[in-house]
Amino acid sequence: MKFGVIVFPGSNCDHDAYHVVSKHVGQPVDFIWHRETDLSAYDAIIIPGGFSYGDYLRAGALARFSPVMQSVRKFAAHGRFVLGICNGFQILCEAGLLPGALMRNRDLHFICRHVHVRVENSDTPFTHMLKQGAVLRLPIAHAEGNYFCDDATLDELEREGRIIFRYCDERGRLTDTSNPNGSRASIAGICNRGRNVLGMMPHPERACEDLLGSSDGSAIFNSLATTIAKMAES
Numbered sequence: 001m002k003f004g005v006i007v008f009p010g011s012n013c014d015h016d017a018y019h020v021v022s023k024h025v026g027q028p029v030d031f032i033w034h035r036e037t038d039l040s041a042y043d044a045i046i047i048p049g050g051f052s053y054g055d056y057l058r059a060g061a062l063a064r065f066s067p068v069m070q071s072v073r074k075f076a077a078h079g080r081f082v083l084g085i086c087n088g089f090q091i092l093c094e095a096g097l098l099p100g101a102l103m104r105n106r107d108l109h110f111i112c113r114h115v116h117v118r119v120e121n122s123d124t125p126f127t128h129m130l131k132q133g134a135v136l137r138l139p140i141a142h143a144e145g146n147y148f149c150d151d152a153t154l155d156e157l158e159r160e161g162r163i164i165f166r167y168c169d170e171r172g173r174l175t176d177t178s179n180p181n182g183s184r185a186s187i188a189g190i191c192n193r194g195r196n197v198l199g200m201m202p203h204p205e206r207a208c209e210d211l212l213g214s215s216d217g218s219a220i221f222n223s224l225a226t227t228i229a230k231m232a233e234s
């Protein structure tokens, strides 16, 4: 099994993702410069957080044109796994691999703090080691995390169980103050129809060690690694 972490000019969570995969999940992992186009060696690609191209125009709007993104599109179409975290989620939406858009936060401020998210669907390759309804404590750090989609898309996401995480309070309730950025339906993470592409605004890779305030993120990486291992056996 091999993971790849894509590096754009301006990525800044690439090393965190690399560290988690190599040290905590214990799997081989490479950095992949955004000009690369051959992803054939990989089972899963992580598009990490950061400020690709300085977030000019809109977060992710320029990174979607990087050469590697054509290959990521094909990689995803073949059912291989893609995890977009924060700026990675923004890039996946801009590239059309996930529906909707990430707008400026409701209060127009950059928000950097721990939040709670509820696991809305534990029946995915990324969440099967988590309990349905479990509450995770994860950090967010973004200015453009306000998820928006139209009514038809929201209906489709709900109906198909593709809303994977929702912002909530520490007891799993959706309250007036539990949605940090104004995201529609408190959405913190969604997947594609094939369930092999996940985008999320919170940072699970910054929450894999108790020393960092939470290790709740590790189940996401371990779920994915277990899925890949099982697929290789069968």
Ligand SMILES: NC(=O)CC[C@H](N)C(=O)O
Residues within 6 Å of the ligand: 013, 048, 049, 050, 051, 052, 055, 059, 085, 086, 087, 088, 090, 141, 142, 143, 144, 145
């Ligand atoms: N940590 C990140 O990936 C966040 C940066 C992101 N480009 C933003 O909305 O501010």
